[in-house]
Amino acid sequence: MSADNSGGDVSVPLRNVLNSIQCIRDRVRDGESNESDGAFNLSNFWDTLNQAVKAVSQEATKLSLAFSKPPLPSQQDGEKLAESVLKSVLTLSTVYYWLPKSQGVSLRRQVRDATVEVLEGVAQLLEVILRSPLQTLTQEQLTSTGGVWSACDCFAQLPRDNKAAVLVVLSAQTGVVKDAIEEIEQALSEAQDPFSDVLDDDQDGDEPRGNQDTYWSEKDRRVIGPCQGLMKASAACLRKLTTAVKANGDVTTPQSLSQLDDLADIAKEISPGVDDLALCLYPPMDYSGVENNVSKLAAVLKKVLDIIRSSHVCGESELTWVQFLDGAVDHNLQKTKDLIQQDT
Structure with a gap:
């Protein structure tokens, strides 16, 4: 984000949430699922996962719009935006962890890869916003926002079992x-x-x-x-x-x-x-x-x-x-x- 923007402090919460999302992405990529002895309802899992993905897409859109034209969000608004984005990402990763390997390793790998793509997309969008001048909605920011949407849309095509x-x-x-x-x-x-x-x-x-x-x-x-x-x-x-x-x-x-x-x-x-x-x-x-x-x-x-x-x-x-x-x-x-x- 360019140095001449008066509300420069707004970059701090964005940078913090970027670091958090990168850590979450790495844990999802390498982590194990929460195995449970109880009954697992695959249909409920998909309903909840799709809601979580939709929420991430919406939060990414709000974030991109907020930084697409002047005026810059206040530090307080920036913190709220960052908090909402982080909350949606945490929910998505938590729901992903519900899927046990006992439902099939092939299924879990494909859901994991799709989840990582979404987290990667949100992290990339934050990076672009942090280094872009506020005065214009850059092509790079548009592309990154579209990248998040595309990664979220992929969930509709994922195998269900x-x-x-x-x-x-x-x-x-x-x-x-x-x-x-x-x-x-x-x-x-x-x-x-x-x-x-x-x-x-x-x-x-x-x-x-x-x-x-x-x-x-x-x-x-x-x-x-x-x-x-x-x-x-x-x-x-x-x-x-x-x-x-x-x-x-x-x-x-x-x-x-x-x-x-x-x-x-x-x-x-x-x-x-x-x-x-x-x-x-x-x-x-x-x-x-x-x-x-x-x-x-x-x-x-x-x-x-x-x-x-x-x-x-x-x-x-x-x-x-x-x-x-x-x-x-x-x-x-x-x-x-x-x-x-x-x-x-």
Whole structure:
């Protein structure tokens, strides 16, 4: 806040509340929930949480408006504004802490992240107000206010139970894997030498092209085939698991909730494995790196399939595709290794 504003003291309560909100944000980010032995009503939790989020949004709006044009709020008014903002933030963080991990770790993580985003937004708005000149409503202040609104609006889209939270995780994983598969397919469908348009080909006829390692050899392309097969098995596994969770996912017992979290956690290992494999397929291809990444991804998929097989989402009909994909993983892993070892 510019030094020439007569009511400079009003910055003191704002700075104090900023420090408090930053501490609250850090505690929410790293803290544990208040586990309770009593019955927990998820519906009541959401009603109360949504009210708390709405209150934070309103207080942030009031704060922004108060510092958007002269005259500057008096120190007393500034203290009241700061107090109201802090009260709304404390209420939000307190309600978040009501959500026990026994309702599902995946759900709690997503509610926690959304709560942290709101607290981060309010802290950023306070920082902007403290360093902005009073005479104008800066674009930065407008953007920060909108950031708080946006973070608060996200609560309407949050999953309402652990089954829905796990489906959010699976959807994100599926998207990443799909993108990796499409990128490799696109690169393969282009010219034999995908870099010919960016490299200088105007060389003397008697001088061979010196950029052999910028495009795939025939052997490279053969090796890529089963690697793509393994990547497609990853995508199929995520799609089938999503369908199984939608159909059979249960949130009524601690064991089922825990199994859903296990499925979400192991599924998160698939997309990094697919990405690592996809990256090492680009020329110049290092066969030892390909073999290493194929083995790693195959191990992750076998682990995923084992966890699915032993979970409540796997019924008789699911067992069929679990066994099929298990065989597909073995087949593509062995085929990749065989092709790499040919002619070596």
